Amino acid sequence: MAIVDPNMPYDVVIVGGGPAGLSAALALGRARKQVLLCDSGPRRNQRAAHLHNFVTRDGTPPEEFRQIARQQLARYPNVKVRDLRIESISGAKGAFTLRAGQEALEARRIILCVGMIDEPPPIEGFQELWGHAVFQCPYCHGWEAKERPWGYLARDSAMLHFAIMLRGWSKEVTVFTGGAFELPPHDRADLEEAGVRVETAAVARLMHQGLSLQGVALSDGRSVACEALFIHPAQRHVEVIAALGLSLDQDGLVKVDPMTRETSIPGVYAAGDLCTRAQGAMFAAAAGIHAAGMVNHELTAALVKEGLL
Ligand SMILES: Cc1cc2nc3c(=O)[nH]c(=O)nc-3n(C[C@H](O)[C@H](O)[C@H](O)COP(=O)(O)OP(=O)(O)OC[C@H]3O[C@@H](n4cnc5c(N)ncnc54)[C@H](O)[C@@H]3O)c2cc1C
Incomplete structure (x- = not known):
């Protein structure tokens, strides 16, 4: 059963379906939020045959890692996963619009988990x-x-x-x-x-x-x-990040509040490689669940206040 009016926008759109995005989607799904996870591929570690140093998944092919995560997300009817490239993001906290080709998707909050380009x-x-x-x-x-x-x-x-x-x-x-x-x-x-x-x-x-x-x-x-x-190769942000005009740190990484993982744009959160030099799948997954928890905390309070919960 939907927990908010089904005609309302998504509670959260997660952009990027690597370890950070998948982990954020799982936590928000289990928190009964209406979630859309969009991933355009390719993944950052696509040249690697195996993922290592991720407890319980050491030696797993990275594609299998993502498939297992997507299978587990499929248990939650309030989580949709789509192979979709988000081209632009506009709007403000509570009413964001994300464009993908001809489609316009609406969300109350956004979590950016798009990784980095080497x-x-x-x-x-x-x-x-x-x-x-x-x-x-x-x-x-x-x-x-x-x-x-x-x-x-x-x-x-x-x-x-x-x-x-x-x-x-x-x-x-x-x-x-x-x-x-x-x-x-x-x-x-x-x-x-x-x-x-x-x-x-x-x-x-x-x-x-x-x-x-x-x-x-x-x-x-x-x-x-x-x-x-x-x-440690040079890296750049994907286009959608570069276009958003987010505050960056001295290394050019997306700056987030260390407690909440909110970026310089209210309502937009970020997790994973795009925020840190500590670039590993487990770090990204942990940051994803951290961002999800913080979004859920803040959004639930807002929904209760609006009389939507
Ligand atoms: C060659 C290599 C091997 C590695 N091996 C390991 C390892 O063995 N163990 C380990 O812990 N770490 C490893 N890493 C690091 C690890 O892959 C990253 O730290 C981790 O994938 C970061 O997760 P993430 O979710 O932040 O980003 P990513 O895994 O990069 O995922 C981001 C996703 O967002 C998608 N995306 C980008 N832009 C958009 C958009 N506009 N719309 C929708 N989707 C978008 C991308 O296509 C991608 O699928 C390796 C890295 C490399 C380069």
Whole structure:
């Protein structure tokens, strides 16, 4: 039985059906809200064969992860899931309009869970190997490549300590700066002390056979053995986020209130990769349920006040 007039707009439209959006939909479904989850694909980890480091789902193919979540959502008649790309969002708290092609969808509240788009560097071999031998996260894919020669392709000096952490999985770690920045002497000393090799020459290409990385070829003609390469690639927001004009933090991520996960636009909440550098499926799912709980709390009070509950 519907808990609000069926002619009324959705209580909440969730934009994005990755771990954050699916988790938000589950919580709001169980809280008896009228929910629409829209997902346009592709998912961020679509190049990865398996999802790791998500308790009870370690080793699950990412597509299967999403299918299980959608099957579980199907138990809740008040939750609709559609393969739909949201192109624009207008309106204000209580009466938002989301456009998808010719369709206009109306909602009282919105949760943005659209993830981020990775921008791969223009290095030959990178695209093919992304998600197979080139990764963002050692917790996700390090175990399978442990004790092999590893590399970290650093884009600036801010994350050089990351290479020292990689030593937990491999004794042979090389940092490639690609000549992109000056290596601060104290960082060089820390890396050397940790047994991490440093290569400052530009990276010419990734040497691979099929999806197996073999080494990193440098512009000066040398090459370094490397079977797993880590990188934090540049990222950009999907168009609908860029168009909304939300407040962003110093890293360009969507700013949310830490308690409520509300963005700078009242009634619009956000969860998942678009808000954080801690980008992992479990983090995203947790943020999704957090946003859902906060939306539900606030919206329920509003519905009661309006006499709709
Ligand atoms: C190669 C790779 C491997 C990874 N492996 C792991 C791993 O093993 N374990 C782990 O914990 N993490 C892993 N991650 C990180 C993990 O995938 C992300 O942290 C997680 O998917 C973020 O979830 P999310 O819900 O925020 O965004 P996403 O999973 O990116 O989902 C966002 C969804 O929103 C959709 N969308 C975007 N714009 C719109 C729109 N306008 N309208 C409708 N839908 C839209 C997208 O198509 C996408 O389906 C990996 C990442 C990469 C890149």
